[in-house]
Amino acid sequence: xxxxxxxxxxxxxxxxxxxxxxxxxxxxxxxxxxxxxxxxxxxxxxxxxxxxxxxxxxxxxxxxxxxxxxxxxxxxxxxxxxxxxxxxxxxxxxxxxxxxxxxxxxxxxxxxxxxxxxxxxxxxxxxxxxxxxxxxxxxxxxxxxxxxxxxxxxxxxxxxxxxxxxxxxxxxxxxxxxxxxxxxxxxxxxxxxxxxxxxxxxxxxxxxxxxxxxxxxxxxxxxxxxxxxxxxxxxxxxxxxxxxxxxxxxxxxxxxxxxxxxxxxxxxxxxxxxxxxxxxxxxxxxxxxxx
Amino acid sequence: xxxxxxxxxxxxxxxxxxxxxxxxxxxxxxxxxxxxxxxxxxxxxxxxxxxxxxxxxxxxxxxxxxxxxxxxxxxxxxxxxxxxxxxxxxxxxxxxxxxxxxxxxxxxxxxxxxxxxxxxxxxxxxxxxxxxxxxxxxxxxxxxxxxxxxxxxxxxxxxxxxxxxxxxxxxxxxxxxxxxxxxxxxxxxxxxxxxxxxxxxxxxxxxxxxxxxxxxxxxxxxxxxxxxxxxxxxxxxxxxxxxxxxxxxxxxxxxxxxxxxxxxxxxxxxxxxxxxxxxxxxxxxx
Numbered sequence: 001x002x003x004x005x006x007x008x009x010x011x012x013x014x015x016x017x018x019x020x021x022x023x024x025x026x027x028x029x030x031x032x033x034x035x036x037x038x039x040x041x042x043x044x045x046x047x048x049x050x051x052x053x054x055x056x057x058x059x060x061x062x063x064x065x066x067x068x069x070x071x072x073x074x075x076x077x078x079x080x081x082x083x084x085x086x087x088x089x090x091x092x093x094x095x096x097x098x099x100x101x102x103x104x105x106x107x108x109x110x111x112x113x114x115x116x117x118x119x120x121x122x123x124x125x126x127x128x129x130x131x132x133x134x135x136x137x138x139x140x141x142x143x144x145x146x147x148x149x150x151x152x153x154x155x156x157x158x159x160x161x162x163x164x165x166x167x168x169x170x171x172x173x174x175x176x177x178x179x180x181x182x183x184x185x186x187x188x189x190x191x192x193x194x195x196x197x198x199x200x201x202x203x204x205x206x207x208x209x210x211x212x213x214x215x216x217x218x219x220x221x222x223x224x225x226x227x228x229x230x231x232x233x234x235x236x237x238x239x240x241x242x243x244x245x246x247x248x249x250x251x252x253x254x255x256x257x258x259x260x261x262x263x264x265x266x267x268x269x270x271x272x273x274x275x276x277x278x279x280x281x282x283x284x285x286x287x288x289x290x291x
Numbered sequence: 292x293x294x295x296x297x298x299x300x301x302x303x304x305x306x307x308x309x310x311x312x313x314x315x316x317x318x319x320x321x322x323x324x325x326x327x328x329x330x331x332x333x334x335x336x337x338x339x340x341x342x343x344x345x346x347x348x349x350x351x352x353x354x355x356x357x358x359x360x361x362x363x364x365x366x367x368x369x370x371x372x373x374x375x376x377x378x379x380x381x382x383x384x385x386x387x388x389x390x391x392x393x394x395x396x397x398x399x400x401x402x403x404x405x406x407x408x409x410x411x412x413x414x415x416x417x418x419x420x421x422x423x424x425x426x427x428x429x430x431x432x433x434x435x436x437x438x439x440x441x442x443x444x445x446x447x448x449x450x451x452x453x454x455x456x457x458x459x460x461x462x463x464x465x466x467x468x469x470x471x472x473x474x475x476x477x478x479x480x481x482x483x484x485x486x487x488x489x490x491x492x493x494x495x496x497x498x499x500x501x502x503x504x505x506x507x508x509x510x511x512x513x514x515x516x517x518x519x520x521x522x523x524x525x526x527x528x529x530x531x532x533x534x535x536x537x538x539x540x541x542x543x544x545x546x547x548x549x550x551x552x553x554x555x556x557x558x559x560x561x562x563x564x565x566x567x568x569x570x571x572x573x574x575x576x577x
Contacts (some may be wrong), residue, residue: 010332012301012460017485038463039299039489059372080394093467093499098372098393137495140464143435171301171460172331175435195546196306196334203332203432210433225544251513257484258515 003185010200012171015220020168021045021262026279030164033153034132035146048123058117058141059097068109075101143175193228222246245278293473299489301460304509309457317422324448327427328469329459341418341425350409353387360404367396438468462496475567476504482518503570505530530566531559
């Protein structure tokens with residue numbers, strides 16, 4: 001059975017990708033998926049060799065044909081996204097792809113045209129296959145792209161007989177995170193001992209519960225505020241969330257990033273050791289899930 | 292004037308800069324509002340600690356079918372581009388969390404069997420502290436769509452002199468919604484490979500919106516040289532930089548880094564304000 005380990009955080013910049021890349025290095029027989037599609041960074045550490053590139057068509061965009069348009073203004077009244085200007089030009093960034101204007105145009109002057117919203121890739125890396133993407137500039141529909149990436153990663157795992165997909169998620173609790181979380185065996189929440197880190201941990205934990213996804217926590221940059229680490233531990237104990245590890249602030253994390261490596265490849269320092277412990281815990285949790 | 296504080300990468304210091312800038316403006320007697328538009332993970336008021344004067348429900352329109360009038364023709368299912376309506380045994384089943392509130396089904400239904408009703412997807416909190424008017428959105432857990440709530444928060448306090456918008460991370464719909472129609476965007480980044488990669492993406496999005504922007508380098512001394520080189524090469528205007536400091540990181544973790552920044556890096560925050568003023572005046576003139 002293929003299990004997905006997704007790495008999320010609520011708050012951005014807590015160290016999701018650094019942790020995910022290290023876990024990808026430590027785990028055997030897995031496929032890696034970078035689902036932070038609008039600010040993808042995993043490729044900077046894993047240096048993928050792209051094997052397959054596919055165009056992503058997120059949603060159609062309205063295009064008004066100036067010759068058939070009689071400037072009746074019906075489309076302006078129907079559009080709820082202020083996407084059509086007074087001189088009947090559609091702003092593709094504001095267009096929600098709903099197609100209501102095209103449906104109701106009495107002169108058939110509006111066409112919904114296919115629109116390339118990005119690209120996604122299947123690549124080989126030194127730690128195994130990576131499925132990743134590049135969302136176009138100012139494009140939407142990231143949830144749909146996440147779903148495509150996860151599906152492809154599972155397919156590859158299936159072909160290769162692998163049982164694990166490691167998924168790097170995006171910050172927040174909205175559309176791409178919900179898509180990332182769907183069908184996951186476990187969500188590892190990477191948090192930090194700051195007031196915002198804790199606040200966002202609580203929200204993203206609620207989200208995981210909402211979708212019935214099991215959670216585990218690790219605390220990054222732990223020595224910044226020991227009192228807050230204690231609060232996180234209390235929160236986790238109260239909610240019976242396993243704490244898989246506590247990563248101290250370690251300049252090797254940034255140095256590894258600059259060197260284009262995961263933390264565990266780059267150093268054997270304090271952060272690397274903690275991440276190894278985290279992986280041991282996660283492996284146990286994942287194997288419990290099988291039984 | 293509307294100033295958006297944004298970044299591709301999360302955790303670069305958007306909220307810290309937004310708060311510091313708002314405090315700076317308040318200190319100069321400017322009538323200032325600070326908006327928390329990171330509605331999925333709203334953090335501004337953890338730092339501002341404004342007293343919340345009122346909390347309003349935020350609603351979007353979603354369809355409701357009157358089964359007595361519905362004849363199961365399926366027009367609503369066909370027009371919905373978001374798979375939010377599925378016909379099951381000849382009756383439309385509505386998935387409101389997929390609905391984009393476009394109104395297509397409501398308009399298309401030949402039997403007028405669909406009405407639009409309010410559905411709460413979040414709240415807007417409004418408050419005040421130390422010369423700063425605050426409005427922030429908070430999306431309900433499990434709701435996918437943040438842009439409508441972001442849009443609504445941005446409508447608050449149109450009468451004030453300056454509105455500062457703390458944006459969500461990323462470069463897709465929520466970030467674009469937060470930055471749209473602002474006069475100046477401050478892109479906060481850190482000089483690391485992730486910071487640079489995501490800055491380039493964010494700068495692309497701001498340029499697509501046709502808004503002038505400046506870059507603030509946070510934790511400026513922690514990174515690598517290629518960062519600055521790349522910024523120069525791309526022609527990014529670096530308007531301020533704040534060094535990495537354990538003191539700031541610790542103060543931030545407790546929720547009280549703003550006074551520290553204004554004490555030691557006031558000049559840098561002032562530079563952000565003067566760049567925003569410059570671009571704003573220029574856009575008014577042209």
